[in-house]
Amino acid sequence: MPTAPPSLTELLSTPEEAYDVATKAAGPAGALPLTDDILRNWASGDLFGLTQNAGMGWNPAELGRKEFLILSTSGGLRADDGTPIALGYHSGHWEVGLLMQAAAREFKRLGAIPFAGFCTDPCDGRTQGTAGMMDSLPYRNDAAIVLRRLIRSLPRRFGVMGVATCDKGLPAMMMALAGCGDMPCVLVPGGVTLPPEEGEDAGKIQTIGARYAHGTLTLEEAAELGCRACASPGGGCQFLGTAATSQVVGEALGMSLPHSALAPSGSKLWLDIAVRSARALSAIELRRIKLRDVLTDKAIENAMTVHAAFGGSTNLLLHIPAIAHAARLRRPTVDDWNAINRRVPRLVDALPNGPVGHPTVQVYLAGGVPEVMLHLRDLGLLHLDALTATGAPLGEMLDWWQNSDRRQRLRATLLSQDGIDAGNVIMSPGVAKERGLTSTVTFPRGNLAPQGSVIKSTSIDPTVVDIDGVYRMTGRARVFTAERSAIAAIKANQIQPGDVIVLICRGPMGAGMEETYQITSALKHLPFGKHVAIVTDARFSGVSTGACIGHVGPEALAGGPIGKVLDGDRIRIVIDRNALEGTIDLVNDAGDSAWGTAELSRRLPRADLAADPGLPADTRLWALLQSVSGGTWGGCVYDVELIEKALSGNR
Numbered sequence: 001m002p003t004a005p006p007s008l009t010e011l012l013s014t015p016e017e018a019y020d021v022a023t024k025a026a027g028p029a030g031a032l033p034l035t036d037d038i039l040r041n042w043a044s045g046d047l048f049g050l051t052q053n054a055g056m057g058w059n060p061a062e063l064g065r066k067e068f069l070i071l072s073t074s075g076g077l078r079a080d081d082g083t084p085i086a087l088g089y090h091s092g093h094w095e096v097g098l099l100m101q102a103a104a105r106e107f108k109r110l111g112a113i114p115f116a117g118f119c120t121d122p123c124d125g126r127t128q129g130t131a132g133m134m135d136s137l138p139y140r141n142d143a144a145i146v147l148r149r150l151i152r153s154l155p156r157r158f159g160v161m162g163v164a165t166c167d168k169g170l171p172a173m174m175m176a177l178a179g180c181g182d183m184p185c186v187l188v189p190g191g192v193t194l195p196p197e198e199g200e201d202a203g204k205i206q207t208i209g210a211r212y213a214h215g216t217l218t219l220e221e222a223a224e225l226g227c228r229a230c231a232s233p234g235g236g237c238q239f240l241g242t243a244a245t246s247q248v249v250g251e252a253l254g255m256s257l258p259h260s261a262l263a264p265s266g267s268k269l270w271l272d273i274a275v276r277s278a279r280a281l282s283a284i285e286l287r288r289i290k291l292r293d294v295l296t297d298k299a300i301e302n303a304m305t306v307h308a309a310f311g312g313s314t315n316l317l318l319h320i321p322a323i324a325h326a327a328r329l330r331r332p333t334v335d336d337w338n339a340i341n342r343r344v345p346r347l348v349d350a351l352p353n354g355p356v357g358h359p360t361v362q363v364y365l366a367g368g369v370p371e372v373m374l375h376l377r378d379l380g381l382l383h384l385d386a387l388t389a390t391g392a393p394l395g396e397m398l399d400w401w402q403n404s405d406r407r408q409r410l411r412a413t414l415l416s417q418d419g420i421d422a423g424n425v426i427m428s429p430g431v432a433k434e435r436g437l438t439s440t441v442t443f444p445r446g447n448l449a450p451q452g453s454v455i456k457s458t459s460i461d462p463t464v465v466d467i468d469g470v471y472r473m474t475g476r477a478r479v480f481t482a483e484r485s486a487i488a489a490i491k492a493n494q495i496q497p498g499d500v501i502v503l504i505c506r507g508p509m510g511a512g513m514e515e516t517y518q519i520t521s522a523l524k525h526l527p528f529g530k531h532v533a534i535v536t537d538a539r540f541s542g543v544s545t546g547a548c549i550g551h552v553g554p555e556a557l558a559g560g561p562i563g564k565v566l567d568g569d570r571i572r573i574v575i576d577r578n579a580l581e582g583t584i585d586l587v588n589d590a591g592d593s594a595w596g597t598a599e600l601s602r603r604l605p606r607a608d609l610a611a612d613p614g615l616p617a618d619t620r621l622w623a624l625l626q627s628v629s630g631g632t633w634g635g636c637v638y639d640v641e642l643i644e645k646a647l648s649g650n651r
Helices: 008-012 036-041 044-055 096-109 131-152 169-178 204-213 219-228 242-252 268-286 297-310 316-326 334-343 360-365 368-378 394-402 405-418 429-434 483-491 517-524 593-602 617-627 640-648
Strands: 067-072 084-086 113-118 157-164 185-189 452-456 470-480 499-503 533-536 548-553 570-576 581-587
Touching (some): 067 131, 067 268, 096 113, 096 157, 096 268, 131 157, 131 169, 131 617, 157 268, 169 185, 169 242, 169 316, 185 242, 185 268, 204 219, 204 483, 204 517, 242 297, 242 316, 242 368, 297 316, 297 334, 297 368, 360 405, 368 394, 394 405, 483 499, 499 570, 517 533
Parallel strands (some): 067 157, 157 185, 470 499, 499 533
Antiparallel strands (some): 570 581
């Protein structure tokens, strides 16, 4: 770095060679492939597009070919050797430009003209505990709008490929494609990063601050572990968080090719997915198969079923309804989620759920989505006639997978390289039951959550669950209106076993419904953390574990009773991990929830309820629009008809 700022002369001086300026150029050689019909019937914009294409250097003689658009969340600037010129926000979008290049070359080989567009995405890990988290969920809606506008702004595109990988960029891409269902579309997931040979995964590594503060980690250990957690430069995190779960859901929806989710970024298998996806998009365009033929109510149910079998992130309860809404399909309800989670067994042992906790690359080698679907097919839980991005129905794709050389070779690779039997990563229903895998999501209600809430019940530490499979806790409330205050209390050892952290004013209206992973992760990796519960109107990272209850509705700033809880109140939590039932109640010393219901009706909201003072106006607008569009349980979308009614006073 310079030791002193440049002088004004140094700052403004121009090198001599820069004055070599041309005022005219010959322009591209050749001629546009125009016809009488084109000149008479094409719009002026279509004609000017040909001029632009030639100006960018495409051979004018080839400009009559079909145009395909590749959209991506690519970020950063990589040199040809892969070294950074400018960093991206996260590893998830750092390498996806390579996927775009591979797909573009294949389109060109097929005689088409590829176009590329970009709308990069933020990193939820990077913004944990910062003001940047207030833009996380709202970004998803904004990006989906931008991506759809980019699609519509290339009028002569014959199909669209979306390339994305992480927590908000991939859901945004799926929403964008879903909103353009009248054309052929294929989704290419950006893959996962590798775990270090010795070290910690990208989920656990986010707790080094809290562990250091409690003396369970030295400064040197924190520095070394933090340096190598992302062992390869590209791909989403190594655990089954929101990024990985979104990849799984995209494939389960039929939008991606079979066995494309969770591929190790940078590998030849990963690049091959982009090449074959380009072929698939070209093929379904010839067959006139549109995304609306693939993305149906049956596809949505298949995705929810696979989500349950994987034990995926609860953030997909926001994203799948949003994808359905964009596709003009029925949005799944809490009752739909509950019914599916009750009938679908969890079959995957992956980080963070366990019991062993395999990284996502091992889930991929064990067979990924199609392997899980084979078991679900045997249970009769899938719509096998649902169409996929290949143009063939799901049942036919599973027949191929079951007998494929690819399946056998990758399972053998997992065994030879890591000594792991694929059947211990993706289990049969019988084995999963023997090993105690329970279904993923429970929706507790009660006098503190009359509209419901969400907990990934598989993530509760089994040592604090009773022998009957029920987690029971009654503790004193420790109320916070800011995440930074709660994490400060944890680091200062002011939270004790038996406490219930009640974090309010962090829902959509208060903080953009931020994630609170720095709290949940700190508690997971502190010795006493399993004896502390969290209740909040915010949401959680897909890698969160513990007795963490989020999405509490109504949120505090919408008049929810959670906004009336006082320090020292007794909160009772009951989560039945087998029946997938639960309650969160204010109770008295005798454990009477009826008393709590009456007490809450008498109380006024806390005097300190307020939106975060740093809440951006953009996020406030998002919160208002989504609140009249179905709110959290409707996917935090923009429903134009409902917004129009609200604005006109005809709710």
